[in-house]
Amino acid sequence: MPKTKDxxxxxxxxxxxxxxxxxxxxxxxxxxxxxxxVWEDGSKVLTWGNFEWTNGGLFGVAEDCFALDPYNGKWHDYGCSNTGLLTTLGITPNSKLPFICQYLIKKGQAGSDRGGQGKDNVDD
Structure with missing residues (x-):
């Protein structure tokens, strides 16, 4: 959960x-x-200005889950389960949004700011 800009x-x-x-x-x-x-852990969302200005479902479409947009780094709301609206972004219909911790990070791949190690999903 990106609770800080860092x-x-x-x-x-x-x-x-x-x-x-x-x-x-x-x-x-x-x-x-x-x-x-809210964050999934129940804590309050204290924003530091990272919400996408276009948030909010159009035409009554429920967009209740927030995702990090890889192109602008902003938080944008999407449907929690894709019903076809996100297929243009490469997300399979009726699937859930992917999350970063589902990908295995090997030592040396996570970046110099972590000493080359991911926090939770490190494969020795």
Whole structure:
């Protein structure tokens, strides 16, 4: 969960390192109440200005899960399960948004700011 700009920047660099060109879910949603955004761990979202200005579902489409956009590094809301709207971004219909921690990071690939090691998914 990119609760700080440094973490957000690290995730963005990692996405680019692994050539991930589709939005990645960042553990943030407003599923319980539209407009009340929370982290998956239940903590409050304290923003530092990283929300995409175009957030909000169009024509009543539920967009309750937030993802990191690899092109501009902003947080944008999408449907939690893709119903076909995200296929242009390479996300399979009826699938969930991918998330960065589902990818295995090997030592030396995660970047110099972490000493070449990912935090949780490091394969020795």
């Amino acid at each position: 973490t957000n920047d690290f995730l963005l660099r990692t996405m680019k390192t692994f050539d991930k060109n589709q939005p990645m879910w960042i553990g943030m949603h407003d599923k319980d109440k539209e407009g009340t955004i």
